[in-house]
Amino acid sequence: MREINTAMGHKILLIDDDANILRMLSSVFRFEGYSVITAEGGRKGLEILYSDQEIEVVICDIKMPQMDGEKVLEQIRSRYPLVPVIMLTGFLELETAVSVMRQGAFDYVTKPVNNEKLLEVVEKAVRQKERMIEELRKKGQEEKMAALGRLTAGFAHNLNNPLSCIIAYAEFLKTKYPHEERLDKMLSAANKMYAIISAMLDKTRKEHERKRVRINLNKMLTDELEFFEADLDFKHQVEKFLDLADDLPDIEAVYSDLSQCFSNLIKNALDAMKMSPEKKLMIRTGWNEQQLFVEIADSGCGIKKEDLPKLFEPFYSTKSKQGEDGLKGTGLGLYSSYQLMRPYGVTFDVQSEVGKGTRFRVLFPSALAIQPEAQTTVGSTV
Ligand SMILES: Nc1ncnc2c1ncn2[C@@H]1O[C@H](COP(=O)(O)OP(=O)(O)OP(=O)(O)O)[C@@H](O)[C@H]1O
Ligand SMILES: [Mg+2]
Known part of the structure; x- marks a missing residue:
């Protein structure tokens, strides 16, 4: 049983040498809300995929003249590792099915195609791809922040010396002008900066014993x-x-x-x-x-x-x-x-x-x- 409809706007590419199958499958997917592009043959399919970065899932027949499905799969795996490819295999082609799964196909569906089953597999592929992209995005963000953390620690460390100098001179002036309130404010602000810098250093060093x-x-x-x-x-x-x-x-x-x-x-x-x-x-x-x-x-x-x-x-x-x-x-x-x-x-x-x-x-x-x-x-x- 399929879950919620995740189809809206997702773009899929159908590759098959049989124009009737392309026509039939594209009307099934369009009816479900997918955006569909068709290609008669492997070579044409790859050309379309290379020129359209928005294609999210490929459905590809295995038995095709000129360039067969396994070749198409191999090309897609090497150039677009994130694009899931679902293979259509003949009813008695279990060995081929196992082989394409080994080569990195997302899944396979046997012909004659059970539409409901194919839709289910495509939805799963779309969800998995979204999860993978989200994970990659998070990882990239974390790496960016780790690099920033190292940089900040360096800056913070270098700020400590001039700041200690400001605090020392302000304290010296305070002994000369004990009633000057603006010096108190200056000292208080400088000490606060010192605390912020220390906190930053603490954080990047991952010291957990900071005092509450x-x-x-x-x-x-x-x-x-x-x-x-x-x-x-x-x-x-x-x-x-x-x-x-x-x-x-x-x-x-x-x-x-x-x-x-x-x-x-x-x-x-x-x-x-x-x-x-x-x-x-x-x-x-x-x-x-x-x-x-x-x-x-x-x-x-x-x-x-x-x-x-x-x-x-x-x-x-x-x-x-x-x-x-x-x-x-x-x-x-x-x-x-x-x-x-x-x-x-x-x-x-x-x-x-x-x-x-x-x-x-x-x-x-x-x-x-x-x-x-x-x-x-x-x-x-x-
Ligand atoms: N009180 C506010 N009223 C209107 N916009 C605000 C307010 N607070 C935050 N923002 C919006 O949120 C954005 C992000 O705020 P944030 O404090 O993270 O960065 P910033 O103030 O732009 O830069 P900085 O790193 O110097 O703080 C601001 O650029 C501003 O557009
Ligand atoms: Mg701000």
Whole structure:
């Protein structure tokens, strides 16, 4: 019995020297929603396959004059290893069937063809090919990220020396000007960079013993905003609204994992408002028995519905082409935030409307929460 109809739009190539069989099979497949190309003979079939990259499955008769099915199979296997080939064999040609299977045919169907059986085999071939392509895509992505990881580790390592120098001089100046608060901010930002670099190095070295510490999300978010105050546009042009649940439980996590994530989200919110007449940044926290949440919302340009699924992909950025907003991005902010948060079981929720703004919600499972003894269980709900 066949399962769901997977035919829609899939392109198959039918190769047979018998025009009647081609006519009959192509009407069966077209009726099922496949796109069908036919070729009378092996040579013609290969010509078509070489010129049409969209052909996904080949069905090929074995007994054909000039170039037989086994030759066709051999050519396809060597040039297009991902294209499944289904062979049509005569009723009593068991030996040939075994031989083509050895040569890498996906399957064989005996003549006279049972349409239902052939459709079933083709559907299986289409599904298997899709799975193989998806696996190859994932593997390619992983290799790309591993290479990027090695590169990042190198950069991170090289940044440590100049950064230590900045910290040392700032500390020296602090002894000379102990009341200069801007030096505190400078030191705090430089130490944060140091923590980020160490976290990056830790990650790439796959050291798992990074220390989780008690974190108060409200305090962390207030500190993040404090760092952004160094940006004069942020300080003077952005209206900030904070709605922080005062009974929010602390959570246990690696500090820089979370601070990098929030910093990426806030930076994106500011970028999104760069050209907006009204710049409102809203940060909210809350919790219930299942989750703690941090919400970062802006009144910026918003995100098109069709772009939402791409946000967390590596290198997806709308800031790479220099536009009138002058923004530049690598498209790794959300991807790295997602990777950093994954070990905590954190999920992201994004709501957005073009021209109105965007709301990112970071949802932490309550298992991460550390309840102080005196704390009650009442809180704002998700
Ligand atoms: N708050 C937001 N409002 C509108 N678009 C957003 C928002 N946050 C993210 N985006 C979209 O998602 C894309 C990817 O964001 P991401 O942070 O991963 O990369 P980036 O900001 O472009 O570059 P960077 O690596 O410097 O962070 C952005 O280019 C932008 O198009
Ligand atoms: Mg970003």
